[in-house]
Amino acid sequence: MNGREIERTTEKVEDMLRIGIVTTTHGIRGEVKVFPTTDEVSRFQKCDEVILVTKEGNLVLHVSSVKHFKDKVILGFREFDNIDQVEGFRKCDLMVTRENALPLKEGEYYLCDVVGARVVEEDGSPVGEVTDVIETGANNVFAVRTDSGKEVLFPVIPDCIKKVDTEAGVVTAHIMKGLMDL
Numbered sequence: 325m326n327g328r329e330i331e332r333t334t335e336k337v338e339d340m341l342r343i344g345i346v347t348t349t350h351g352i353r354g355e356v357k358v359f360p361t362t363d364e365v366s367r368f369q370k371c372d373e374v375i376l377v378t379k380e381g382n383l384v385l386h387v388s389s390v391k392h393f394k395d396k397v398i399l400g401f402r403e404f405d406n407i408d409q410v411e412g413f414r415k416c417d418l419m420v421t422r423e424n425a426l427p428l429k430e431g432e433y434y435l436c437d438v439v440g441a442r443v444v445e446e447d448g449s450p451v452g453e454v455t456d457v458i459e460t461g462a463n464n465v466f467a468v469r470t471d472s473g474k475e476v477l478f479p480v481i482p483d484c485i486k487k488v489d490t491e492a493g494v495v496t497a498h499i500m501k502g503l504m505d506l
Contacts, residue, residue, distance in 0.1 A: 340422070341434060353400065444497070446498055485497055
């Protein structure tokens with residue numbers, strides 16, 4: 325340890341945003357490789373404080389170095405200076421609080437804020453509720469439990485999802501031909 329006391333936080337995981345997952349250690353100086361789960365990989369350059377979710381509790385860590393290597397980000401933390409201190413962090417989520425999240429642009433939203441939203445047709449007719457967001461290579465997909473209890477997958481494309489209003493908790497969708505038949 326660097327002689328620093330590691331701060332713990334009681335912030336709930338549900339109130340934070342995941343920006344990556346620790347995949348392995350890197351070198352012997354306490355750095356870790358992170359698989360980014362954010363669309364904005366450059367955000368790590370602007371990230372001073374992160375929360376590492378471990379089985380023993382959530383640790384507040386301070387980013388001291390950032391390097392990019394292929395599809396991973398290599399992070400160093402002020403709190404650690406050797407491999408032994410970070411060995412147990414494999415598969416741990418790296419989170420930020422909403423206060424430390426990147427600001428959203430007009431029309432953007434955090435995927436976690438869509439879960440639980442009511443889905444309505446363009447004319448306002450109720451369809452169901454978003455139960456999950458599936459991230460695919462091409463486009464995201466909203467898993468929707470209809471009011472009749474059926475699960476339907478809505479592709480997040482302009483022809484299908486017309487508006488996402490996370491403040492109101494409503495997703496407006498165009499029901500494409502055959503979508504509800506599956």
